[in-house]
Amino acid sequence: MSGPSLLQAGKALMVRDLRLLWRRRGDAFQPALFALLVVVLFALALGGEPQALAKVASAVMWVAILLAGLLSLDTLFRGDAEDGSLEQWILAPVPLAWLVAVRVLGHWLTTALPLILATPLLAELLHLPHDQLPVLLASLALGTPLLSLLGAVVAALTVGMRRSGILVALLALPLYVPVLIFGAGSVARSAEGLDAVGALLYLGAGLVLTLVLAPLAAAAAIRIALH
Amino acid sequence: MNPVLLWFHQLGSPPVFDRFAARWAPWCHGIALAVMAVGLWQAFQVPADYQQGDSFRIFYIHVPSAMLSLSIFAVMAAYSAIALIWRIKLCEILAMACAPIGAAFTVITLVTGSIWGKPMWGTWWDWDPRLTTELILLFLYLGVIGLYNAIDDRRTAARAAGFLAIVGVALLPVIKYSVVWWNSLHQGQTISLFGESKMDASMALPFWLMFVGVQFWFAGSLLVRARADNLRREAGKDWVARLVAQP
Amino acid sequence: MSLPPESSQLPLLSARGLAFTRNDEPVFGPLDFVVAAGEALLVQGGNGAGKTTLLRVLAGLLRADAGEVEIDGRKARPDLRARAIAYLGHLPALKADLGALENLEFLCGLHGRRARQLPGDAMGMVGLSGHEDTLARQLSAGQKKRLSLARLWLSPAPLWLLDEPYANLDLDGINLVNRMISAHLREGGAALVTTHGAYAAPPVQTRMLVLERQV
Numbered sequence: 001m002s003g004p005s006l007l008q009a010g011k012a013l014m015v016r017d018l019r020l021l022w023r024r025r026g027d028a029f030q031p032a033l034f035a036l037l038v039v040v041l042f043a044l045a046l047g048g049e050p051q052a053l054a055k056v057a058s059a060v061m062w063v064a065i066l067l068a069g070l071l072s073l074d075t076l077f078r079g080d081a082e083d084g085s086l087e088q089w090i091l092a093p094v095p096l097a098w099l100v101a102v103r104v105l106g107h108w109l110t111t112a113l114p115l116i117l118a119t120p121l122l123a124e125l126l127h128l129p130h131d132q133l134p135v136l137l138a139s140l141a142l143g144t145p146l147l148s149l150l151g152a153v154v155a156a157l158t159v160g161m162r163r164s165g166i167l168v169a170l171l172a173l174p175l176y177v178p179v180l181i182f183g184a185g186s187v188a189r190s191a192e193g194l195d196a197v198g199a200l201l202y203l204g205a206g207l208v209l210t211l212v213l214a215p216l217a218a219a220a221a222i223r224i225a226l227h
Numbered sequence: 228m229n230p231v232l233l234w235f236h237q238l239g240s241p242p243v244f245d246r247f248a249a250r251w252a253p254w255c256h257g258i259a260l261a262v263m264a265v266g267l268w269q270a271f272q273v274p275a276d277y278q279q280g281d282s283f284r285i286f287y288i289h290v291p292s293a294m295l296s297l298s299i300f301a302v303m304a305a306y307s308a309i310a311l312i313w314r315i316k317l318c319e320i321l322a323m324a325c326a327p328i329g330a331a332f333t334v335i336t337l338v339t340g341s342i343w344g345k346p347m348w349g350t351w352w353d354w355d356p357r358l359t360t361e362l363i364l365l366f367l368y369l370g371v372i373g374l375y376n377a378i379d380d381r382r383t384a385a386r387a388a389g390f391l392a393i394v395g396v397a398l399l400p401v402i403k404y405s406v407v408w409w410n411s412l413h414q415g416q417t418i419s420l421f422g423e424s425k426m427d428a429s430m431a432l433p434f435w436l437m438f439v440g441v442q443f444w445f446a447g448s449l450l451v452r453a454r455a456d457n458l459r460r461e462a463g464k465d466w467v468a469r470l471v472a473q474p
Numbered sequence: 475m476s477l478p479p480e481s482s483q484l485p486l487l488s489a490r491g492l493a494f495t496r497n498d499e500p501v502f503g504p505l506d507f508v509v510a511a512g513e514a515l516l517v518q519g520g521n522g523a524g525k526t527t528l529l530r531v532l533a534g535l536l537r538a539d540a541g542e543v544e545i546d547g548r549k550a551r552p553d554l555r556a557r558a559i560a561y562l563g564h565l566p567a568l569k570a571d572l573g574a575l576e577n578l579e580f581l582c583g584l585h586g587r588r589a590r591q592l593p594g595d596a597m598g599m600v601g602l603s604g605h606e607d608t609l610a611r612q613l614s615a616g617q618k619k620r621l622s623l624a625r626l627w628l629s630p631a632p633l634w635l636l637d638e639p640y641a642n643l644d645l646d647g648i649n650l651v652n653r654m655i656s657a658h659l660r661e662g663g664a665a666l667v668t669t670h671g672a673y674a675a676p677p678v679q680t681r682m683l684v685l686e687r688q689v
Contacts, residue, residue: 003557003586003630012583016569016576023571084565091533092584093556099584153394157374157387167377171370171391174363175398178405185409199408206401217394224311224386227536380497 003093010094010102017106031068031111032118038064039122050127057126058136058187064122065115065140066180069147070169072111076103076155077222086159086222096219104152104215112144135190135200142203143183149207149214150175156221178206239317241457242466248454255447259440266436273429282346289339291437292332293357295445296364297399299329303371304396307389317453319385320460322392323375324452328445330368336361356410360403367395381460484547485510486558486633486664487532492541494524494531501527504541507683509664511632514655514678517668519685525668526564528685529635532666533561545633560585560631562639566618570611574602574621577610581625588630596624600650615642620650627654634658634665 004012021028042060046052053060080086089099119140123133154172158164186199237243270287306322309315340358341351352358371388378384461467485508493503502524509515517525530536532543534555543550545558568577578593587593597603600620605613613621619642626634639651655665656678 004583009584012580015583016572016580019576020569020571079569083569084563084567085569087535087561087563087565088567088581088584090535091556091559091561093553093586094584154391157391158377160383161377164377167370167373170366170373174366174370174395174402177363178398178401181405181409185412188412202405202408217390221387221390224383224390227383227386382497 006094006098009092010098013099013102014106017103017110021106021110028110028114031072032114034071035064035068035115035118036122036125038067039125043125054127054129057123057128058132058191059184060126061119061123061128061136062139062143062180062184062187065112065119065144066147066176068115069112069144069151070172070176072107073151073155073168073172074163075111076107076152077159078155081159081226086226090223090226096222097215100152100156100218100222101211101215104148104218107152108145108148112148116140116144129191132187132191135187135196138200139183139186139196139203142200142207143179146179146203146207146210147176149210150179152218153214153221156218157225159222160225179203182206239315241317241461241464242470244317244457245454245466245470248450248457252447252450252454255443255450259443259447262436262443263440266433266440269433269436273433280346282343285339285343287433287437289336289343290434291441292339293336293361294438295441296329296333296336296361299325299332299445300364300367300392300399301396303329303389304392307385307392310389311386311393316382316460317457319382319389320453320456321449322389323371323385324449324456326368326371326375326388326392327452328448330365330372332441332445333361333365333368337365354410356403356407359406359410363402363406364399367392367399371395486546487666488544488547489532490542490544492528492531492538492543494527494536495539496527502685503538505683509633509666511662511664512659514659514665514667514680515683516680517666517683517685518670519668520670523685525670525685526637529561529637529666529668530563533559533635535561558631559633559635560626560629561635561637562622562626563637564641566622568610568613568618568621571609573607573609574613574617575606577621578625578628582628585625586630587628591628593624593628596627597621599627600624601646616644616647619643620647623651623654632663634663636665636667638668638670640669 039060042056042064043053046056077086080089090096092099116137119137120133123136128136151172154168154175157171158168161167182199182202186196186203189199190196238247266287270284273284275281275283303322303325306318306325310318310322337358340355340361344353344355344358345351371392374391375384375388378387458467458470488508490506491504493505494501505528507515517528519525527536531538534550534552543555545554548554567581569580572580575593575597578597582593594606597606600623602617602620602624605617610618610621619639623639626636634655636651636655640648643651655667658665659678
């Protein structure tokens with residue numbers, strides 16, 4: 001009895017996810033729109049004055065993208081849980097952790113990548129100093145996959161529940177704290193003329209570790225939640 | 228079979244645990260109150276701190292609470308790990324009973340930390356690395372409690388919340404380290420809660436008394452909560468009916 | 475439980491002392507049974523007797539509280555189970571926004587595909603030709619069931635666990651299921667079928683396992 005290889009199964013899942021995204025391509029803009037909304041609200045609350053905004057621009061960007069990611073966590077597993085697809089993943093001859101990893105990658109490509117692409121535009125609205133933009137983008141490139149992976153563990157734990165909304169946010173936020181600190185902190189350090197590389201390296205190291213551990217944890221969590 | 232192992236195995240049976248908890252909880256609470264009373268009395272005998280004056284005395288409540296808030300989280304994660312690997316129902320109950328107690332001690336730590344800091348900082352709150360980490364710890368506790376209450380099936384709920392506790396305990400050092408790093412970004416260090424004062428020999432006695440006292444308090448409260456959860460889960464069974472029927 | 479005549483071979487599936495409880499209430503068990511290659515085991519019982527739970531335990535979605543399951547004489551580890559078993563449950567596991575053929579292609583990519591069988595041909599076999607591009611959302615319950623049967627047909631797994639396979643199907647569909655089971659058994663596969671007795675049993679070598687509702 002031979003089964004599909006890891007690559008075959010992974011490719012099938014990725015193709016499926018990209019097709020699904022294409023069918024509902026309007027939904028792909030929602031996280032970016034939400035981040036834009038948060039940016040607008042901050043600008044309104046702070047009075048719109050360039051000096052004031054520039055000081056907090058990188059922090060507001062990070063919070064806006066983190067919150068947008070948090071909201072999109074719901075779509076990670078819920079659809080598959082509801083129509084029975086998640087069961088088939090558990091029953092498949094490839095490791096569940098592998099399927100979870102591919103799914104998180106697909107989810108990141110469709111929710112976080114548009115956010116990163118929209119960042120220069122949003123940063124301009126907040127008058128982010130241009131020399132901070134590269135560090136901001138680097139921190140987001142390393143940080144958003146971390147947020148997706150950590151978020152996957154939380155999403156997996158709550159997959160069996162009825163709409164959980166605030167609870168998912170409450171569970172995920174403590175796990176997000178180190179990512180936010182090093183992510184926003186790296187830009188803050190570069191703003192003060194200090195070296196941002198240290199913080200970025202922490203993010204990178206965390207990403208490597210989480211890439212291995214988070215799918216395993218999320219797979220275990222799915223089995224627990226669906227029992 | 229080894230008598231100790233046998234006793235552990237028997238303890239897993241709900242009626243046996245009920246009797247055990249009912250018997251020992253009052254003792255734990257009693258010892259805790261006695262030890263803490265002596266400890267607090269001693270705390271007022273110790274001379275006032277040369278820098279912080281009498282406000283330093285709250286250290287004797289703050290620090291044991293802080294240490295306990297962290298150790299309870301570790302204990303909760305340990306019980307959860309045992310419950311997940313060996314599927315022991317009693318450990319699920321014990322793990323979930325730890326959460327509210329740990330959360331309470333975290334709140335005590337935050338409040339006493341705030342009271343302690345007010346004379347020094349001039350404000351009720353400072354983003355001190357220790358207090359900030361305690362605050363995030365509180366969120367972790369609330370998350371575990373929230374997840375446990377949100378899932379209908381009790382065993383799945385305990386397993387999911389327990390898994391979260393394990394993930395939390397693994398990430399806690401990372402969180403602590405990141406908060407310390409974050410705090411070091413600030414220009415101008417705020418006065419840390421400990422400042423110049425180191426633990427002097429005369430301070431040791433009340434500190435250790437309080438430390439032991441709160442541990443007993445934790446043990447007593449854990450037994451009470453676990454017993455209550457145990458009874459609730461077994462509500463339909465005969466032995467519970469007999470227990471309730473007794474005068 | 476009497477064994478079929480050719481019992482020199484190891485049974486495809488054997489269960490010993492299998493029991494499952496939920497909230498300390500027994501759902502089924504302890505059960506002992508075997509399923510040999512080339513035969514079907516019909517699991518009968520009223521609503522709530524634990525038929526679905528039994529299948530889910532055998533598939534590996536739930537963990538039994540007691541007992542052992544062996545596949546081909548070996549202990550049923552998850553990867554062994556996954557390769558040996560194809561599970562047809564209540565939920566069709568179809569993505570509403572994808573077409574019928576796209577869904578089939580994904581499920582084949584996930585579970586593997588029998589050699590020399592193509593998704594397009596399988597759709598024809600279950601009577602869905604012409605519906606390759608119909609979105610799953612637009613299929614009727616019976617058509618979704620047929621699509622699941624197509625996926626089953628393409629699966630390389632020798633042991634089929636079918637939970638109420640006749641549900642949502644018309645007479646034509648019921649005959650299709652029976653034909654599929656017969657063909658599968660002829661090729662050396664085996665099947666465990668649950669039914670609450672309302673439909674005709676498959677006309678193949680069949681034994682019965684009756685689950686009583688635990689009070």
